[in-house]
Amino acid sequence: MRVGGDWYTVTPLGPDRVGVSAGDVAGHGLDAAAVMSQLRSVLAGAALASGDPAAILGVLDRYARGLPGAAFATAACAVVNSGAGTVAYTSAGHPYPLVITSDGGTRYLDGGRRPPLGARSAAAVTAAAATERDTLPPGSLLLLYTDGLVERRGESLDAGFARLAAVAGGCARLPAGAACAALLARMAGPDGYGDDVAIVAVRPVGTSAASHVDAVPAAFTEMAGARGRLRGWLEVLAADPVQADEIVLSTGEVLANAIEHGSDCDPDRIVGIEAFADQDTDTVTVTVSDSGRWAKDSAASLSAGRGRGLTLIHGLASNVRTVRGTFGTRVTITCRTGQRAPAARKAMGK
């Protein structure tokens, strides 16, 4: 088994806010992993206590100064506020977080810089970077990663950043989990990666004309609300009402499966919904992600009723794709929207 010093964390801080970090301890192997594990815990604790990225990394820095092996660890820390559509962030000697908007635009968050953690030089100790703020529009992805993703032998770091931005732009409309997998696959050099890599992507809950993102506690009683929010978005899109009903029903079936089979109906687990509209093809693509492995899924559960749900999903959607991975199960359906004429769309304020 290979272990290393790269990490990421995701820490829920409230209904609209989540803290996210990526970091890298110098060195490799078990020692680096042990230091990493401590930094990660302190970082998550500091995030729960403060919620301000500069303050969080300030705590981590002070802790790192007393921890052998933690000197010159780097970290980026961000707090996403989905209600406000903003991200607050700070980086301690770490590669810039990247914002990928749903139209494929990319923007590095290159403010809020401070030196690596645990450095003892006077300049480093007095450098208290302020938290920087930026917008995170609905549908966009916030990507945090470690330098292994962008570094390649014989290539400048700037070339690596440019490559990441170009590749990431092509992942803009993938569900967050799929975007991470695609980035890992597409950023690898001819011989794979020369260093450890950690990567985490966050897509905030919110709705725009082009996208709809929702987070649903895994309970059947939460389904009606989620369906209502999806329906509201389809109305903004001016989807044909009959098609909208079919999209809501097929999504509802996938959601019910994710709650029952992917999450054991545990309301502390969250099911993600990421939907994108494609105006060119008059379709919407809806991805439902859960954190489970469908362990109790069996032929018995199929005959008991899930088969009926699958019949509906496949009968109503033009395309269904299921990916089961280490981190959970992701079902993506594509449906026609049968949008009304452009004039009608305009009248709806689109």
Add this chain to the structure above:
Amino acid sequence: VSFELVTLPSPPGGQAITVVQIRGDVDASNAAGLHEALAELAGGALVVDLSGVGYFDSAGFAVLDRVSSRGRVAVVVAPASVVRKAMSLMNLPFYDTIDAARASLLPA
């Protein structure tokens, strides 16, 4: 989510067939309640009209299947109903109108 069952009056001199309309939404959160309510009514011949539901998913169809398999039950889904396509995908028998469903339950 909630649903409502509305029992329609029988036509004068008509056969003892109960006609019930489901309104509202049915999903996995309340399908057990629907099963309970329909099982009570399905002692005799029963027409279940789905035409007016707002949302009806596989959990609801599973209830219809169970209730139908144990009694004389006919399901109605009007052509313009939101569940028409889903119903046709389910491979369960249904009728366009209440009259047609009622007629199907009369002795031949």
